[in-house]
Each structure stands twice: as structure tokens, then as C-alpha cells.
Amino acid sequence: MGTxxxxxxxxVISPFRARAIVVGRRMQDIGLQVFHNKTAMAGLIILIxxxxxxVAAPLIAPYGPLSAVPDVGPLTLxxxxxxFGTNQFGYDIYSQVIWGTQIxxxxxxxxxxxxxxxxxxxxxxxxxxxxxxDEVIMRFNDVVLSIPWLVLMIVIAARLNYLDLVGIxxxxxxxxxxVTARVVRxxxxxLKERMFVERGRMIGSSNTHILLRHIFPNxxxxxxxxxxxxxxxxILSESVLAFLNLSVKSNVSWGRIxxxxxxxxxxxIGMAEWLIVPGLCIxxxxxxxxxxxxxxxxxxxxxxxxx
Amino acid sequence: MPGDPSLSIIPRDPKxxxxxxxxxxxxxxxxxxxxQFVIYLQRLFTLDWGLSYQDHRPVAxxxxxxxxxxxxxxxxxxxxxxxxxxxxxxxxxxRRGKPFDFVxxxxxxxxxxxxxxxxxxxLQSAFRKNSVFQGWIPWWPALPTSGYYDDRLIPWNWDILxxxxxxxxxLLPALTLSLGTLAGISLVMRNSLIDxxxxxxxxxxxAKGLSPRQVLRRHILPNGMPPMVSxxxxxxxxxxxxxxxxEVIFRYQGIGFRTIEAIGSLDYPLxxxxxxxxxxxxxxxNLLADFxxxxxxxxxxxx
Numbered sequence: 327m328g329t330x331x332x333x334x335x336x337x338v339i340s341p342f343r344a345r346a347i348v349v350g351r352r353m354q355d356i357g358l359q360v361f362h363n364k365t366a367m368a369g370l371i372i373l374i375x376x377x378x379x380x381v382a383a384p385l386i387a388p389y390g391p392l393s394a395v396p397d398v399g400p401l402t403l404x405x406x407x408x409x410f411g412t413n414q415f416g417y418d419i420y421s422q423v424i425w426g427t428q429i430x431x432x433x434x435x436x437x438x439x440x441x442x443x444x445x446x447x448x449x450x451x452x453x454x455x456x457x458x459x460d461e462v463i464m465r466f467n468d469v470v471l472s473i474p475w476l477v478l479m480i481v482i483a484a485r486l487n488y489l490d491l492v493g494i495x496x497x498x499x500x501x502x503x504x505v506t507a508r509v510v511r512x513x514x515x516x517l518k519e520r521m522f523v524e525r526g527r528m529i530g531s532s533n534t535h536i537l538l539r540h541i542f543p544n545x546x547x548x549x550x551x552x553x554x555x556x557x558x559x560x561i562l563s564e565s566v567l568a569f570l571n572l573s574v575k576s577n578v579s580w581g582r583i584x585x586x587x588x589x590x591x592x593x594x595i596g597m598a599e600w601l602i603v604p605g606l607c608i609x610x611x612x613x614x615x616x617x618x619x620x621x622x623x624x625x626x627x628x629x630x631x632x633x
Numbered sequence: 634m635p636g637d638p639s640l641s642i643i644p645r646d647p648k649x650x651x652x653x654x655x656x657x658x659x660x661x662x663x664x665x666x667x668x669q670f671v672i673y674l675q676r677l678f679t680l681d682w683g684l685s686y687q688d689h690r691p692v693a694x695x696x697x698x699x700x701x702x703x704x705x706x707x708x709x710x711x712x713x714x715x716x717x718x719x720x721x722x723x724x725x726x727x728r729r730g731k732p733f734d735f736v737x738x739x740x741x742x743x744x745x746x747x748x749x750x751x752x753x754x755x756l757q758s759a760f761r762k763n764s765v766f767q768g769w770i771p772w773w774p775a776l777p778t779s780g781y782y783d784d785r786l787i788p789w790n791w792d793i794l795x796x797x798x799x800x801x802x803x804l805l806p807a808l809t810l811s812l813g814t815l816a817g818i819s820l821v822m823r824n825s826l827i828d829x830x831x832x833x834x835x836x837x838x839x840a841k842g843l844s845p846r847q848v849l850r851r852h853i854l855p856n857g858m859p860p861m862v863s864x865x866x867x868x869x870x871x872x873x874x875x876x877x878x879x880e881v882i883f884r885y886q887g888i889g890f891r892t893i894e895a896i897g898s899l900d901y902p903l904x905x906x907x908x909x910x911x912x913x914x915x916x917x918x919n920l921l922a923d924f925x926x927x928x929x930x931x932x933x934x935x936x
Contacts, residue, residue: 471867473912476874477892481904484896558746565748566878570893584751593758593765601758605751612746620742 349543356547359625366621372614376607380427389418391425391578403596410599413583414590419597422578423604429579430611433495434561440499441560442553445506450545452507453514454537464511470504479563483572494573498563502556509552513545547626554619558612565608580604660686660902673905682909683902687895692906696888700910702781703887707876709803710810715865718815722822727849729827738823741816749813749875753882756809777802779884806883813875814868821864826857859930866922870915 339347360366379386388407389395398408400416410419452463479501486493517523518541526536567573568581569588587600657663661672676683682693721741725734759766760776767773777783782798829835830853838852839845877889884890888907895903 469912471870471915473870473908473915475870476877477908477911480877480892480896481908562746562748566750569748569750569878570881581748584754588754598765601754605748605755608751609743609747613743616742616746 369617387421387424389421437498437560438556441502445503448507449510453511551622558615718818722819726826745816750878869918
């Protein structure tokens with residue numbers, strides 16, 4: 327991160343202005359490093375591609391996600407106009423794949439946000455307060471970590487019977503925060519021994535102030551990188567749930583398209599695209615998040631830097 | 634899934650009312666939920682794990698049979714994964730920045746992001762009878778894609794025929810699970826070794842004239858392995874999650890396959906015990922890892 331010298335521009339500057347300069351410089355610094363990091367850029371390009379696809383789905387997709395195509399019947403082979411064919415209800419699979427981007431991205435990002443907020447709050451409190459509270463929280467965290475997450479998710483998703491978009495986001499978010507909590511806690515443990523915390527105490531800052539204004543901002547970059555990785559995991563989780571027919575029923579997602587292709591034996595009837603393309607979409611989107619997340623982690627985490 | 638299990642066991646017909654009432658009181662479903670939970674905990678410790686709603690057999694009997702096959706699957710693929718993953722990880726750490734490292738890390742991250750169920754589906758279609766590849770390449774093999782062993786060989790016998798057939802049936806599921814979890818191990822191994830390689834004692838070892846091979850075997854590996862052991866143990870929960878998907882795809886009727894079935898038939902006692910087993914597996918794996926660490930790393934002492 328390096329030292330940042332605050333330049334006084336004409337007389338005394340307010341502490342807020344100084345802070346804004348420091349934060350701004352640091353963001354610029356990080357942005358520049360991301361720009362020069364090939365891995366990060368490769369990831370970013372993939373992410374931008376899928377984001378555009380998701381946002382512009384209504385413009386790109388020739389048909390709606392759940393509306394029968396007028397000109398051909400169900401289960402038609404790929405042909406001009408329907409590059410991936412139509413599914414068992416006569417929906418255009420090519421359009422479904424494009425619309426599916428929306429759900430996968432939305433669920434992935436929001437579920438990761440839920441997991442990160444909870445994980446960060448738990449990790450901050452646990453690491454900063456310490457003592458028996460830390461002990462209790464971490465033992466509880468161990469219990470959550472020791473239940474195989476997929477089973478936990480399947481059971482909760484199945485228990486809720488009808489899942490809307492919010493439901494699926496909560497199921498994935500609420501089962502996915504324990505790793506984040508661990509990462510944040512260990513970061514807080516090292517941060518709270520640092521000099522600036524001691525200085526803060528010396529001038530009489532309250533615990534809340536130190537936690538929110540000194541420790542949290544310093545831990546934030548790592549939390550952000552970790553969130554990006556959590557998005558990847560959340561997208562995978564959604565696809566598994568959708569494949570087991572436990573995800574949102576009213577929207578199309580890639581996992582559900584794969585499940586339908588599997589149920590109708592797409593490969594035997596000559597519709598390989600039905601099975602392969604949505605799978606590759608998941609792989610590339612997750613790949614993009616991993617590349618970006620890892621590269622960001624390498625940039626922000628001084629321990630991983632090449633010496 | 635929420636709902637009254639008695640309705641799925643007994644036909645919805647007024648003449649079965651008595652039977653239904655009997656079943657409800659037999660399984661203790663007429664008591665408040667907290668009481669049911671306390672009773673469950675109590676019985677858990679007395680090794681009475683309840684009866685399956687569907688089979689009316691003790692859940693432990695049902696799951697003991699499934700557990701054997703799941704352990705075979707998970708065990709085989711974990712051993713494969715750990716050996717290959719550590720080798721790849723170590724080699725790319727030594728070759729950091731070289732083409733091998735670049736390619737293996739790239740493929741690793743790519744595989745890491747692959748949904749295991751999809752990988753299973755693709756492999757299944759590639760190796761089934763009359764697959765597309767067989768049209769292109771005459772010697773392309775066809776492998777069994779479902780079950781523990783061929784239906785015509787039932788019942789199971791301990792002879793060469795059965796074992797060989799079970800091995801053939803194990804190939805695809807184990808390969809899928811290994812490919813799905815390989816990347817995690819090799820990437821962590823690589824990073825762990827790279828961490829160690831920046832330490833001063835490695836520079837010292839090189840400076841005193843040890844060959845790269847000696848530096849690796851005597852200085853880098855002994856220090857890089859301990860974190861791997863605890864990470865592999867933590868990964869068990871993840872591997873189990875993968876095993877669930879593989880079992881469903883390949884109709885390999887282990888614990889995972891049973892879970893999906895139990896959800897479908899509202900078999901709560903079975904489901905509860907599956908979760909208990911899953912938790913126990915992770916705890917046991919971590920305990921074993923701690924013992925292994927104690928043996929691997931002389932600096933760790935029991936306090």
C-alpha cells in the first residue's frame with residue numbers, strides 16, 4: 327500500500343478532506359494495479375461480458391424466457407432462428423440461456439452480499455471484543471462449518487417448499503457466511519495490535535469509533551476480495567439447487583436448463599447445446615469471478631506478494 | 634418437504650384414520666416439537682437412532698449399507714486427488730511463473746469453477762454406450778454409468794467378477810469427484826509452498842550448496858505440508874457436498890442419493906441422522922488431521 331503523503335494545499339486542510347485524499351489515492355493505486363494485472367483484467371472482461379448480457383437480455387434475447395415460440399413445436403433440433411433448439415414446452419433455449427444470466431448473477435451477487443455482511447459483522451465483533459464472546463461465536467462457527475453446506479442448503483431449501491428469489495438468496499447467504507467470518511476475524515486480530523489503534527485509544531476514541539473508523543476500513547479491501555470469491559461459490563450453489571429442482575420455480579436459471587436437458591436426454595436426441603452451453607456459461611462466469619477475486623487478493627494482501 | 638409425513642405413508646382415506654393416529658403416536662409426532670427434539674437427543678446418545686418412516690427399519694441399518702459405498706467413492710477419489718493434487722501443486726510451485734505453472738493454475742481455477750453435477754453429466758454422456766465419440770474414434774471406451782455394479786450380478790459376492798465390475802462402475806463417479814476437487818488441493822499446495830519458499834531458511838539452504846531437490850525435500854516440503862493437512866480435513870465437508878451430486882448423477886446409491894430420496898418421501902428420521910453423520914465425518918476428519926499434525930510437526934505440543 328505504501329505511504330501516502332498528504333499535501334497541504336494552501337493552509338490547513340480539514341481532517342475530512344485529508345481523509346478523502348488518502349482514501350482516493352489508495353483507490354487510485356489499487357485501480358492502477360488491477361489495470362496492470364493481466365489476471366485481474368481477464369477476469370474483469372469476463373464479468374463485464376456477462377453483466378452486459380444480463381442487463382441487455384430483453385434486447386438480445388429473441389424470445390421471452392418462459393413463452394412458447396410461435397413457429398416451431400417442442401423439442402426441435404437446433405436450426406436457424408433457434409440456434410440451440412427448443413425445449414419440452416417449445417421455449418427457445420438460446421433465449422433461455424441469455425435470460426438465465428440474470429438469475430445466476432443476481433442470486434450470486436446478492437447471496438454473497440448477505441453472506442459477507444453477516445460474516446463481516448460476526449468476524450469484526452468476534453475478533454475485536456475477544457474473550458468469551460469470541461470463544462462462543464467461534465465454536466458456533468465451527469458447528470456451522472462442520473455441517474456439510476450442501477446438505478444444510480438442500481434441507482433448508484426443501485423445508486421452505488416454495489422459494490421465491492428472495493428465499494433462495496437468503497438460503498445461500500445464510501449458509502455461506504462462516505468462512506468470511508473466519509477471514510475477517512483473523513484480519514481484525516492482527517489489525518487491533520497495530521499502532522494506529524493504540525494511538526486512537528490514547529486520544530480517547532471509543533471502541534465503536536476504533537472498530538468502525540480504523541479497523542473496518544483497513545480490513546475492507548480483503549473483505550471485498552473475499553466477497554468476490556463468495557459470489558463464485560454462491561453461483562455454483564444456486565446451480566446445484568436449481569439442478570435438484572429446489573431453486574426458484576418462476577424464473578429460468580442455468581442450473582434449471584441443465585436439469586431439463588438432463589431429464590430429456592439432450593445428448594441422445596442430438597441437442598448437445600442444450601446441456602453443454604449453460605454449463606459452460608456457469609464455468610466461465612465462475613472462472614471470471616475467481617480470476618478477479620484471486621488477483622485482487624494478491625494485490626491487496628501483502629503476504630502473498632512476490633518478494 | 635414440510636408437511637405431514639403420515640399423509641405420505643398412509644392413503645388419504647377415512648378408513649385408515651385409526652392407522653394414521655397409531656402411526657402418529659408411534660413416531661411421537663403428537664408431542665410438541667421441543668419435546669420431540671429432546672427425545673431425539675436422548676436417544677441419540679443411547680444409540681437408538683430411530684426408525685425410517687418409509688422402510689420401518691432402523692435408520693442406522695439403512696445408512697450403514699449406504700455409508701460403505703459412499704466411503705468407497707469418497708475414499709478412492711480423495712486419495713487420488715490428494716496424491717495428484719500435491720504433485721501438481723508442488724511442481725507448479727517450483728516452476729512458478731513458467732508455462733507449466735501458468736497452464737496448471739489456469740486449468741485448476743477453471744476446474745474449480747465447474748459445477749460437479751455438470752461435469753458428471755458431460756463425462757457420463759462421453760463414456761456411455763454409443764456415445765458421440767465412439768463414432769469418431771473406434772477404440773473410445775464405454776464405461777458403466779450407473780449403479781454400484783451390474784444388475785445381472787446381484788447378489789453381491791466377494792469374487793473377482795464382482796470386484797472387477799464394481800471397480801468399473803466406480804471409475805466414472807470417482808473420476809468426476811476427483812476432477813472436481815483436485816484443483817482446490819493443487820492450488821492450495823502451490824500457494825502454501827510458495828509461502829515457504831520465500832522464507833530465509835530456504836535461501837540459506839540454497840546458499841550452502843544443497844541441490845534444488847534436497848532443498849525441496851528437506852526444507853520446503855516438511856514446512857509446507859502441515860497447513861495442507863488441516864486444509865484437506867476442512868475440505869471434507871466440501872468433498873462430501875461433491876459426493877452428493879456425483880451420487881445423484883450416477884445413481885450411485887450412497888448417502889447422498891439417499892438424502893434426495895429421503896427429502897422426497899419426507900423421511901425425517903433418516904434425514905436427521907444423515908446430517909448427524911455428515912457432522913461427525915467432518916469432526917472425525919479434523920481430529921485425525923490434528924493427530925497427523927502432531928506427528929508431522931514437532932513444534933506442536935498438546936497443552
